Amino acid sequence: DIQMTQSPASLSASLGETVTIECRASEDIYNGLAWYQQKPGKSPQLLIYNANSLHTGVPSRFSGSGSGTQYSLKINSLQSEDVASYFCQQYYDYPTFGGGTKLELK
Amino acid sequence: EVQLVESGGGLVQPGRSLKLSCVASGFTFSNYGMNWIRQAPGKGLEWVAYISSGSSYIYYAETVKGRFTISRDNAKNTLYLQMTSLRSEDTALYYCARPIYYYSSYRFVMDAWGQGASVTVSS
Numbered sequence: 726d727i728q729m730t731q732s733p734a735s736l737s738a739s740l741g742e743t744v745t746i747e748c749r750a751s752e753d754i755y756n757g758l759a760w761y762q763q764k765p766g767k768s769p770q771l772l773i774y775n776a777n778s779l780h781t782g783v784p785s786r787f788s789g790s791g792s793g794t795q796y797s798l799k800i801n802s803l804q805s806e807d808v809a810s811y812f813c814q815q816y817y818d819y820p821t822f823g824g825g826t827k828l829e830l831k
Numbered sequence: 832e833v834q835l836v837e838s839g840g841g842l843v844q845p846g847r848s849l850k851l852s853c854v855a856s857g858f859t860f861s862n863y864g865m866n867w868i869r870q871a872p873g874k875g876l877e878w879v880a881y882i883s884s885g886s887s888y889i890y891y892a893e894t895v896k897g898r899f900t901i902s903r904d905n906a907k908n909t910l911y912l913q914m915t916s917l918r919s920e921d922t923a924l925y926y927c928a929r930p931i932y933y934y935s936s937y938r939f940v941m942d943a944w945g946q947g948a949s950v951t952v953s954s
Binding site for chain 2: 770
């Protein structure tokens with residue numbers, strides 16, 4: 726199995742701030758990387774796939790980057806509605822998820 | 832509007848069986864492979880199983896292989912997960928999820944999720 730290590734596990738940021746979440750794969754996943762947002766009590770929602778392709782309807786303040794084994798999700802100008810948990814997922818092989826990052830407002 | 836509605840969850844004793852269903856609407860169900868994903872209480876996400884559109888290709892996570900069976904009935908727009916020999920570690924919210932595209936290269940990129948069916952395995 727490809728292991729996905731996500732950091733940080735939790736993050737506190739202020740409105741308007743830029744935040745970055747990192748994800749490291751145990752081997753090269755050739756950009757087969759998606760990011761999901763999960764709000765409390767809700768199902769996960771796809772944000773980004775192919776490491777940097779923004780899913781339809783997702784605000785442009787979200788962006789993804791990376792290659793090889795290192796990937797990141799950036800949220801520009803943090804909004805209150807961005808308070809959620811975020812998960813990375815590789816799909817180069819049978820899918821595995823990162824442990825998640827819980828984003829809170831400072 | 833794409834909708835996925837799971838049912839069949841509940842409290843079950845260790846070693847017993849349970850069958851989950853997921854009824855799909857708002858898209859051509861028979862064109863898409865489908866996934867089951869689970870999330871233990873307060874934990875992260877774990878992929879469980881995948882079935883292709885015509886049921887020719889089926890994959891399982893190692894943690895459930897030999898105990899769980901994924902299946903589908905395209906005439907009924909319904910996805911199933913038969914779970915046997917249940918263990919306490921199978922306690923989770925089980926989501927059915929549809930891939931973003933029906934191309935096989937995107938079979939594990941999920942853009943539509945149900946609300947989840949809760950399974951608790953306890954004596």
